[in-house]
Amino acid sequence: MRHTIRFYVGDECHTLAHTPPTRTLLDWLREEQGRTGTKEGCNEGDCGACTVLVVRLEGDRLVWRAVNACIQFVCMLDGAQVLTIEDIRAPDGTLHPVQQAMVDHHGSQCGFCTPGFVMSMVAGRKAAGLAQDERGIDDMLAGNLCRCTGYAPIVRAMRHAMEAGPDHFDAMAQDMAARLERLRDGATVEISGPTGSLSIPATVDGLAATMQEHPDARIVAGATDVGLWVTKGLRVLPHVVSIGQIPELRRIEHRPDGLYVGAAVTWQEARAALADVLPQPDEEVFRRIGSVQVRNAGTVCGNIANGSPIGDGPPVLIAAGARLHLRRGDVRRSMALEDFFIDYGKQDRAPDEFVEGVTIPVPGPDTAIRAWKVSKRFDQDISAILGAFSLTLAPDGRIADIRIAFGGMAATPRRASHTEAAMRGRIWDEPTLEAARAAMAMDFAPISDMRASDWYRRTVAANLLTRLYADCGPEGARAPISVQAACTGRGEHAHG
Ligand SMILES: Cc1cc2nc3c(=O)[nH]c(=O)nc-3n(C[C@H](O)[C@H](O)[C@H](O)COP(=O)(O)OP(=O)(O)OC[C@H]3O[C@@H](n4cnc5c(N)ncnc54)[C@H](O)[C@@H]3O)c2cc1C
Ligand code: FES
Ligand code: FES
The missing domain is CATH 3.10.20.30 (Beta-grasp domain)
Structure with missing residues (x-):
């Protein structure tokens, strides 16, 4: 020590x-x-x-x-x-x-x-x-x-x-x-004083023990979210647990069930491996998370644990079928990533529990994964909307499976289950596209905020479906992008 x-x-x-x-x-x-x-x-x-x-x-x-x-x-x-x-x-x-x-x-x-x-x-x-x-x-x-x-x-x-x-x-x-x-020296660091306490566990077992002993402590991975709470929110964090250098959490591994990314792996470190599994989302989304400086500090799992409805990682990883791994003391559990997000600011994590890693399945040859980040600037901007899609086509042109997740459309990153139901099992053609666009009204009723109006969000979300069709539809499909709002229903609200 x-x-x-x-x-x-x-x-x-x-x-x-x-x-x-x-x-x-x-x-x-x-x-x-x-x-x-x-x-x-x-x-x-x-x-x-x-x-x-x-x-x-x-x-x-x-x-x-x-x-x-x-x-x-x-x-x-x-x-x-x-x-x-x-x-x-x-x-x-x-x-x-x-x-x-x-x-x-x-x-x-x-x-x-x-x-x-x-x-x-x-x-x-x-x-x-x-x-x-x-x-x-x-x-x-x-x-x-x-x-x-x-x-x-x-x-x-x-x-x-x-x-x-x-x-x-x-x-x-x-x-x-x-x-x-x-x-x-492989030592655990513990510093306590009038200005607060700091723990830097040397191992993941040490982290589990520290969190059980201090469930109110704040985990800090890259501090690209937490840092702003301090510099802009003037928040005082009495006990910080810094996890960025714990060796077991820094693993990137190809496992039988997919690519495993440990909780201390930064976006920049994960990108090459993520690009192998999810090439288009890496180019379109992960490349545009913050800047090199932000990606060099911010972690993939910090992005998830933070629980923001406009974090870029979660919708892509949900669409890709990712599973999240949590640990509390000696007890480990895993869940489908979408189940982690309960409500705005509320995740399925006990105070003394922490995220250990995330596994992203490798898509099969018939599955196309696409994601589009829509923001006011190309670089260094937070998404207004992010749509992510995993589309599996059967040889006869039917949609064998579809997973759709959006950020910026609800209080949490969320799947579009009605839209998926309108597509699954049907031939991927223009009538299906129209049915899917209409079904999206039942999935989301976003809010207006400084990043986008609800009309813009609904219109762009439906148009991203059209973009999916243009990108991964029957050969030569080029459905026109509509400027009409496609969803008009009401439901939960997004928080910017
Ligand atoms: C300038 C700037 C630009 C940004 N641009 C983007 C962007 O384009 N897209 C985007 O999605 N995000 C963006 N972000 C947000 C941020 O960079 C990401 O969310 C990042 O991935 C957070 O990771 P972190 O390791 O820094 O998290 P931290 O700030 O260390 O932690 C974030 C939260 O997660 C918790 N936490 C972290 N790790 C764990 C764990 N293992 N177990 C349990 N809880 C944990 C912390 O306690 C805290 O509540 C930006 C941030 C900045 C400052
Ligand atoms: S002062 Fe640090 S990024 Fe602007
Ligand atoms: S010249 Fe330095 S900020 Fe523009």
């Missing part, structure tokens, strides 16, 4: 015994370390001005990730190295290849956004495959907002920075790996 957290900032090791459990990394860096190059823009994970790099030893290799310091808690850094803009220049004063490229290609802008852009670009050079092409560079920079000028010189600088040779971090990698190895 350890009663401190330990991590590096640059090449200096810090040991903290009395940090409040929800002290943000950004505040700590700026207020206690004087590292004011890391800026505060939005303080809610949107703008990227606070981007820092978190370097971890995984197996025997260093892994570099850009994250938003404003919604990381300091306690989550145990065992890691943090690099800020102050660390990017080489020790002899030479500019990093990214900094040099920003100078050469006129990418440097104001002092608020530029440090964050540079940090994302340094991380992008380290993350294999992230910035290989123009689209990759766009994805990589989607979490860094400039609200006044242009991205073109920055993208140009990134292209050139990718071609530059190794940097001084490569030369120091072995030394840093050895230092991080020395921090790996």
